[in-house]
Amino acid sequence: MMGYESHQGLEQAHLYASKEEMESLVLNDDAAAAVPPHPLSSSPPLAQIPTNHDSDTDPLRSSPSPLLHPQSQTQNPDPHSFILEPPSYADAVFRSFDASSEINGHDLSTSSPSPSSSSYSSSDFLKISVSDPQKEQDLATSLVPGGTSYFTYLIITRTNIPEFNGTEFSVRRRFRDVVTLSDRLSEAYRGFIIPIRPDKSVVESQVMQTQDFVEQRRAALEKYLRRLAKHPAIRRSEELRLFLESQGKLPLMKPTDVASRMLDGAVKLPKQLFGGEVVAGVVDVNEVAQPAKGGKDLLRLFKELKQSVTNDWGATKPALVEEDKEFMERKDKLQELEQQLSNVSQQAEELVKAQQDIGETVGQLGLALVKLTKFETEEAVYDSQRVRAADMKNVATAAVKASRLYRELNSQTVKHLDKLHEYLGVMLAVNNAFSDRSNALLTVQTLVSELSSLNSRIEKLEVASSKIFGGDRARIRKIEELRETVRATEDAKTCAIAEYKRIKENNRNELDRLDRERREDFLSMLKGFIVNQAGYAEKMASVWETVAEETSGYVKRTS
């Protein structure tokens, strides 16, 4: 799938282009004292990252193969055989029927991370596993009785991506670090369909047993990181790299921390917008170009809210309108898809429950027949009883086998149909990507309306000033200040428009990617589901056919 790879390269180039843009803008404002550290890392800038990934010379290209299909290579024993009972049910032991050998997530040891499916056309790999939760004391409170503690998780990465400093390494991270990573990615990858991070779920952690909760969280973290590793752009990100690689404390800061550091001191963002003292260079214009968030941008938040209300009521025609018809159509279609996905997901749950129930019941019938068999055998006075007991035993054994088959079938069904549930999560991420877009648009609209109001103030002042002979020193000074603000705001507007365009492009590419991957994933899901249903049905047929054969003698009595 060469098209995919080249597209991937295109995405990366795009990403880097925009980063370079930001880089250069920062340098432009670099007139005064403190050069703000780049929001993306505290270590040397991004220049080190090559703009093109050379995939052809990757020596590890062939290696994903055995890693991809380890189970199909080793025919026996089935990795699940230890779950099933020993020899007398040997014929009830089956390999997974899947052609694609997706391995059951956490059934296997977590030290050997399993490959993720579908996007294995590229030659590089990034395998992550999360394991070994450990309780640690919060140093800040450790001396205080009843000090808080938290869990850390061992994150082991295996990769051949050159950006990483190594091929196998591990770090310890706590959940808070994951939240930071997630927030930073949301910041850096606006417009992208970014996997949603696991919930904080404070309530659950109080209700569940710690062990269960920690295990659930471990599994969720692993899933999340693997999804990040699958994303063609994010797997190349600095944020992820630092998260996976940097020993010790996570060198990523929460986004609001960055903003507050930058806005320390004299300059407040709102002040700048309102024509306060312009102290150049301290503020990253691109911060301004972002939608307002957090306490620091409170005033701007109000402005944006006012703008969005204005937009809705149509009092002022917004400068830029969402005119992309294709986008609107796509959005509507995706909303419909989300609804149907939710419906199918629910029905899938019912189906799984029904499969589980029938398996249980046929097993119980089998056990009841086993008891009957034992009883008849022990109490047998006549041969006819012994014959009956033997017949019953066959049926009982078959029923118990069938019960195991249903259980196996069901665990496979869950595995496949879980894709539906996964995509519901993806739809949430899609909505976030759409929000990024509409927020960016709103920012542009806000800045445009700011500009217009600033300009009209200047005009008014000029008119007033011109009436005074010799000029009005106060007013003239005011006008100068306003003009400075206008210039800064113009720059911000330019950035904001560029940002909006960038996000639109991200949206488009990501939606294309979504369509492609979804098609592939759904087809593989359906295939897996169908292959399983058919395969297990065939096994069950064979079990029952044996019994039918063994009891066929009884039919001869009828003419």
Place this chain on the structure above:
Amino acid sequence: MIPTQLQRSGSGSTQSPRSPSSQEPFLSVSVIDPAKMGNGVQAYISYKVITKTNLPDYQGPEKIVIRRYSDFVWLRDRLFEKYKGIFIPPLPEKSTVEKFRFTAEFIEMRRQALDIFVNRIASHHILQQSEDLRIFLQADEQTMERARSQEIGIFKKKPADLMQIFKDVQSKVSDVVLGKEKPVEESTPEYEKLKRYIFELEDHLAEAQKHAYRLVKRHRELGQSLSEFGKAVKLLGTCEDNALGKVFSEVGDKAEIVSVKMQREAHHLLMNFEESLKDYVRAVQSIKATIAERANAFKQQCELAETIKFKEIDLNKLRLTRSEKLADAEREYDVLKADGEEATRRFEAIVQLMNEEIVRFQEQKTLDMGLAFHEFAKGQAHLANGIAEAWRSLLPKLEACASS
């Protein structure tokens, strides 16, 4: 529909109804055509009972009568009264839930069970000679109704019961007076074993039947959820492009087809396997009733024997004193002696019959259950094969879509 049970439960004395001209005596019966009669609370189901026979007492070669459930109950009760020691074939229960009394499924289950009931009677070498059976199979509806209404109550409450209770108290008192503990129950080891066996068997069978019934329900539930799943999948398909959308649609259709297969197997399972287990349970319950009869007969025999002993003591006293009452007492004693012998005869007949019946019962049950197991396995295999085939047929379309 003439069920296979008709032929199955036939023993040597019946032959295929297609050869009425043969010299061998035969009697074949079928219960068919359930029809709802009457309205409201009085409504009931009537059945056609067709008798084909060449037996001299019967109006041959074919006679059709209309019977209802309570007529079958009458027949069962009469046979139970007259043929103590024989395991009377069981009847399907009275329906307790009003709602289901007239559902197609219930009616069919009952018809099948009634058909089996009559055929078992007709093929039992002793029971088939019963006059009551002849009445049941041949009498016109008015005669039948008259007979039925006369007999209500006889089975339920015997006037003799009251006497029995009186005698019980008597014997208990005399026991205490005489300081003896008389065992009122048979206690041979074989019989103890049999009783224990029958009672435990009922428990085991009831459990198996319970799970069999649940299994029927599970088939229906799985079928239902497959159908819903299929519908949802089809709707999801409308959100996707041409090729993928079509695949979804086909998957949805297949799910519906599989759902139908599951419903069919649910019905087959119910009629052939679950009903067979239920029938087995009923048969065991019928045996319990026979055991009760035997215990009754034994008790009567014991009590008479005791009464006779006391009478002997009295007689001897009277002989010694040369009382005038002696002649009367001797006459009473003779009557008692005769009664005693009669009771013993009756009891021993029951024992004899039961011994034969047990052997027959075990053999019959092995055949019945063998066939039931076969039907069960066959049905499940058929279902599974159908499911496998249905899903497999979709794979080429999936492959085609994936590669395009």
